[in-house]
Amino acid sequence: MTALGTTRARHGSRTITDVDVVVCSPGRNYVTLRLGTTDGLVGWGDATLNGRELAVASYLRDHVAPLLLGKDASRIGDLWQYLYRGPYWRRGPVTMASISAVDQALWDLQGKAAGMPVFQLLGGRARERLMTYPHATGHSVEDAVASVAGRLEEGYAAVRVQASVPGLPSTYGVHVGDEAYEPAHTDLPDEEAWSTPLYLDFVPRLMKRVRDELGFGFALLHDGHHRLSPTEATWLGRELEPQRLFWLEDVTPAEDQRAFAPIKAGTTTPLAVGEVFNSIWDCQELISNRWIDYIRCATTHTGGITHMRRILDLADLHGVRSGCHGPSDVSPIGMAANVHLDVAIPNFGVQEFMGYPDAAAEVFTTSYRLVDGHLEVDDDVPGLGVEVDLEAAERYPYVRRYLPVNRRLDGSMHDW
Template identity: 60%
Template sequence: MSMKIVDAKVIVTSPGRNFVTVKITTEDGVTGVGDATLNGREMAVVGYLTEHVCPLLIGREASRIEDTWQYLYKGAYWRRGPVTMTAIAGVDTALWDIKGKVAGLPVYQLLGGRSRDGVMVYGHAQGSTIEETVDEVGRYLERGYRAVRAQTAIPGLSGTYGIGSDGERYEPASSGLPEETPWSTPAYLNHVPELFDRVRREHGYGFHLLHDAHHRMSPNEAAGLAKALEPFRLFWLEDPTPAEDQTAFRRIREHSTTPLATGEIFNSIHDCDRLITERLIDYIRTSVTHAGGITHLRRILSLAELHGVRSGSHGATDLSPVCMAAALHVDTAIPNFGVQEYMPHEERTNEVFPHGYHFADGHLYPSEDPGLGVDIDENAAESHPYEPAYLPVARLHDGSMHDW
């Protein structure tokens, strides 16, 4: 059966924050959507898609997902990189959506069917003090969460990563030039162990506890913190050090058994092959949107399965409900699922992206509708025009640039 693509367009909308969506239409009128959002660099992906990718799709068979992925990856010559792979992800995810609709099946059924009934998620507990974070952890547990990430502001530092003003949501991007935030790793290392001591003393060990260090430490500093946090049995310590140097994680492994997670900024299997094959991490955090779509994320997770590494895909609100829907289908099907990050979108976003996945008892459940079970309301999207925004940057007290 022929399913030629007759239209491929890019929709940019900002219902509280910016999102980029690819929408593909076949000659039979079947549509599919894919997320192509790259936080703080959205329009770079828009240009790549509209000027270079979408024209190539017209007349191609929508059913040939693998061939289209290879065509866009190998055909560009300039491979990999966040802009290229996010653009490919938008197209790839939209094609999986179409395939599911044509088959009359939710996408997870096309990926092999269920490996689990529900997808365990973790929420984001934050506070300007340790006391506030401890209380917020309790509120998540009362709502049924079985895994909670805990972050707290560091005394003397303004703009600490992970601390926002909107409860469940943390959106660091802001209008104007990038915000410059101060950072001190020694202050962080002195403060964080107390947070987890207090959380465990107050709430016990009957739930999973996570923490994001957000690339702020050297390998030696990270090794020391991982060792100090061992008594509190973290589910994971995320992004302890910048992961471009994959061998840096070996230093942490030599000194601690605290589980390690990284990969939300990775866009290719080549970014994490050593981390996985040498078992230097326990969880790989690549996402559908930033790692080339469902097709390429499955390759990464299949490699991870062979080496005992589980998934923990990025799922903050800088990715749209289209990405979350796609992630849940992958999470439901793969054998080596670990946990899914979940930060609920605000109501404006949900109105633009109506979806069928839902939360209950600490789990998310994918839609049973054919395809991804998510769509974009183009009329609602038009009422929220693009708003330029940048992620912050970090500087040490002496003015040196540091990893944000």
């Protein structure tokens, strides 16, 4: 007889036999979870948390791995609840990134055992390809417009544009020198300067110039990066209405979800938020009150496929569409999890895709690919369709990198 409250693997089930955490840096730091089972299958998950990678690696290695050994890998929902409800301390980015990695790896195993891609387990295709947006940047308006034009020539139907704000020494979202934009690139945090008045004076002129020169035949996006008050965000949304943005992203910090109520009431510019969220409770009010138009969570940071699907189902009930966070610090495994959800859900909006450093392709091979500015995924590759070369990963050891911090011109701290 089994004691009350214990869990034992059923006869013939896939029991987890080994758990490995791999931290590597092929151009970016990535935290990768490997689950091995009794039937010889391997599942992969992404636990990358930009600037706090080792905290997640330790949480997985020291606190989660011992709990997984001997568990039935097919019990995805039960293991999710075990890792979330079991500990006294819940939620938070480190915990939820760790749960995300386990959940992704379990779905990967489930798909491989069934001989099916994960999106088939989620209900099958709802679309053939995914509208994807890259970043276009410039140190001047002219450079930014040219960058957008180049992205359109590559086949993209949606583009996010950022440009250097005149009068500031540096601006979030703009490439450094000739290198692609990458915020986490220093051993200790850079300190950037910020002026909201300069930003608000500049952005409407930037967006008008893009539309005047390139027209309205594509989706135009912009990121405010949590830097405005609700009043400032409402003003900016109104100013941008003639440019018909696809969305205005992260205009104000969302710890207070009700801060979005006056913004939504004051402008018709669509609003997107959520890339720093960790759970459905971070966006429950935002979605149920229709204060946003797009939810931006990443599967890697929001409890994996199991929990992200709950968020997207709630969003669908309230007319909110997806716009999953897809920077290069979400590993190709995490991007695959986004893609499989995107393909299957009814309320897909757009998928961010910044691409990856060349070295990342030595470590990760994927079954999704970029075709004419859209993401496509194969029908015949089981699981998430990502495999990891551990020998290649060893060639790229962890390198400490931090995201910048942000100070106003008077020296006081501001949201980054």
